[in-house]
Amino acid sequence: MDTPVGCFDARVGCAGYVRRTTVRASGRVDRRGLLKITGGSVAALGLTAAGCGTGGGSADGTVTIRYAWWGADDRAKRINESIALFEKKHPKIKVKTDFQDYVAFWEKFQTQAAGGNSPDVFQCALAFLRKYDKRGVLLDLKQQVDAGHLKMTGFRSGLEKVGEVDGKLLGVPVGSNTMSLVIDEKVFKKAGIVPKQGWTWDQYFAALKKIRDTQHRAGDSGYFGVMYLYDLYLRQQGKAFFTEKGLGFDESDLREWWADGYDAVRSGLVADPKKVVQVAPKSAVSDGMAASEFTWDNFSVRYDSEGDSTYGLAPVPTTDGKKTGQYLSSLMLSASARTKYPQQVAQFIDFMVHDPEVGKIMGYDRGILATEAQYAAFRPSDPVNKAIAAYEEKTAAAGVFGPITPHPAGADTVEAAFLRIGTDLGVGKTKTADAVRQFFSEAKSALAG
Numbered sequence: 001m002d003t004p005v006g007c008f009d010a011r012v013g014c015a016g017y018v019r020r021t022t023v024r025a026s027g028r029v030d031r032r033g034l035l036k037i038t039g040g041s042v043a044a045l046g047l048t049a050a051g052c053g054t055g056g057g058s059a060d061g062t063v064t065i066r067y068a069w070w071g072a073d074d075r076a077k078r079i080n081e082s083i084a085l086f087e088k089k090h091p092k093i094k095v096k097t098d099f100q101d102y103v104a105f106w107e108k109f110q111t112q113a114a115g116g117n118s119p120d121v122f123q124c125a126l127a128f129l130r131k132y133d134k135r136g137v138l139l140d141l142k143q144q145v146d147a148g149h150l151k152m153t154g155f156r157s158g159l160e161k162v163g164e165v166d167g168k169l170l171g172v173p174v175g176s177n178t179m180s181l182v183i184d185e186k187v188f189k190k191a192g193i194v195p196k197q198g199w200t201w202d203q204y205f206a207a208l209k210k211i212r213d214t215q216h217r218a219g220d221s222g223y224f225g226v227m228y229l230y231d232l233y234l235r236q237q238g239k240a241f242f243t244e245k246g247l248g249f250d251e252s253d254l255r256e257w258w259a260d261g262y263d264a265v266r267s268g269l270v271a272d273p274k275k276v277v278q279v280a281p282k283s284a285v286s287d288g289m290a291a292s293e294f295t296w297d298n299f300s301v302r303y304d305s306e307g308d309s310t311y312g313l314a315p316v317p318t319t320d321g322k323k324t325g326q327y328l329s330s331l332m333l334s335a336s337a338r339t340k341y342p343q344q345v346a347q348f349i350d351f352m353v354h355d356p357e358v359g360k361i362m363g364y365d366r367g368i369l370a371t372e373a374q375y376a377a378f379r380p381s382d383p384v385n386k387a388i389a390a391y392e393e394k395t396a397a398a399g400v401f402g403p404i405t406p407h408p409a410g411a412d413t414v415e416a417a418f419l420r421i422g423t424d425l426g427v428g429k430t431k432t433a434d435a436v437r438q439f440f441s442e443a444k445s446a447l448a449g
Contacts, residue, residue, distance in 0.1 A: 061092055063341050068098040069123035070105035075365055080359045086351050088256050093344045106412075113137045115339055120345050124334035126162065129170045130379040130409040132334075139335040140168040140234040142340035146348035151350055154372045157396050160403055162330045171332030171402060172349050175367025178326050178401070179232055179393060181314040184307075187215050187291040188314075195314035197398050204317040208269040211291045218271035221293040224261025225273075225422045227415060228329075229294045231405055232316060233257070235325030244406040247414075247449045249438075255436045258425065262432065273426030296329070297391050298367045301384045325394060327404040331366045368392055413446035 069079065083095045100108060100121065105123075112118045118137055132138050143156045152160045163171030183195065191214050193207045207230050208219025223229055231241035240248035261408075264270040271290040284290040286307030286431065292314070303311040316324040333352060335345045352358055361376025364385050369375040380386050395401065417439055425435040 005245070011309065011358075023347065028057050028430075040283045040338055041199075047290075062094060063092065063344055063394055064094040064096055064329060065120040065341055065345055066096045066098065067121045067348070068109070071101045071123075072101070078362050078365055081361050082352060082355075084306075085355070085357055085361070088305060089351070090347065091343075093348065095348065113414070118336045118338070118343065120336050120339040121333055122336075123346055124171050124332045126171075126329065126332075126404065127407045127411040127415060129163065129165045129334070130407060131412065132139065132163060133168065133170055134409045136337055138168075138170045138341060139168065139337045139342060139345070140171065141349070143344060144342060145169065147343070149343050149347075149350065151347035151354060155356065155370055156372060156375060156399055157328055157392075158332055158403070159328055159370050162328070163334075165406075171334045172353055173332050173370040174353055174362075175298075175328035175364070175370055176328040176392070176394060177296040177298040177367040178328050178329050178392060179228055179294060179316055181292055181294055182285060183286075183292045183305060183314045184285055184301050185310045187211060187217070187309070187311045191215055191291075192276065194372050197315045197394075197400075198321045199315065199317055200321055201317045201319060205264075208264070208292075212268050215290070215291065218268060218284075219292060220264070220270045221290040222261070222262070222265075222273055222398045223294050224258055224270070225426055226294045227418045227422075228296075230254075230257060233319075234323035235402070235405065236319040236323050240405045242405050242407050242411055242414075245408050246445055248405075251436050251440055254439065255432060257447075258422075258432050274428070277423075277427060278369055285311070295366075298364055299387050300388060304384055304406055313387060315395070322323060322400075324400045325402070326400050329367075329369060329404060350391040364388065386448070408447055410446040410448075414443045415448065417442040429444075 018186050056231060067079075067083070069075070071079075076097075079099075080097065083097065087094060097104070097252065106128075109118060109122065113132060113135065124132075129138065129377045141150055145268060150172070151171070152169070156176065159173045159176055159420065162173050163169055166263070181195065188195070188207075188211070191207070191211045193210060195207070198208050211219040227241065231265060234240050234253070235382045236250050239253070242248055261270065266274065271284050276284045279289065283303060283306055285293045285302045286309075288307070288309075294316075297313055300313055318324050318340075335349070339345050354371050354373055356377035359369050359371075359377040362369070362374075362377050362381065368389060369378060380389060421430070421435050421439045421442070424430045425432065430438070
């Protein structure tokens, strides 16, 4: 899910996971998203770039399928090890691999899809499902489930539903994450603040004020620019950022959200966006500029490497003390509608999401493992990943997870517009009213395509 969320880093989670070159196996992430990451030591990893055409077969019945994903070398090493295990157990299925950073992956995939040459299996995300299903690119995997080649049982917290769109199964989850509030625990403790499940936005803003007044730093890095947090806030109001066909809110909603956010900046509750941009790709929290930041829970591994404090995960504030609007998001594996080998593709996906040994190899690289078998097989030993798993377990036990918000075709373009326009707004290049009008204009065009 990769890109973190900060002051104006809205393109995250469902739409993509972008790692920085200094990422460790635990998944530390770059705050500004969309940073180009080179493939690095591809040859040393034994990876073969996917060529033209679909997977091929040989005289002895062996077939070759193509598998592509985005990420950096560490993810490639883990996936290659998992593939070696798969090929050992399925000697008649060979897997040819290809990976790039997030931006390059989708640029290449767009070209491949347009030419009818997309990989047999590829990493995908919710924002792209309707877009590429509409173009006839994605394979409906339900037939393979019915044939017994792919199991959609044993997933955690309803994750098996994430890849279902309009009655089709277009993606199978490999990991999960949910929005959280990362806090500088030392600052919160000195300020006497203990966030608890069910705390309200009023209590949250009171906490920011107390941090500003007693610890002399901004309480938050810029909550109002986080698109997926805004989605949660809308869900708390009975709305949503997206509906199946478009936006689930109007201009007055966004104008209020952004205007309130800038009031918080002017009052010192939220860090100055210009200064936040200046310290990027470092987080404003790990830089010591702010005491908290909304982001996906599995992104919290980055702060220990960047900062010199101790960091933890706190609950998302609520409107009514109960509903957080949270859901589990996920990276997925999808398949090409033009694959010559749907059965073998389904067997490969099944292995990658259910095999316990793969769970041990992948760990939390793509989020908390999606199936119960893999989740039980991998038990993190480091404190940060233990805290992430505990956060999801505690949040699930609180009963706040709801079904994921639908994403219409064009959602990825809308996310990019929110990030770009929000960034311009944050650094003073445009005014709130103009930014809102521009966003809705661009969103209307993207969703009409």
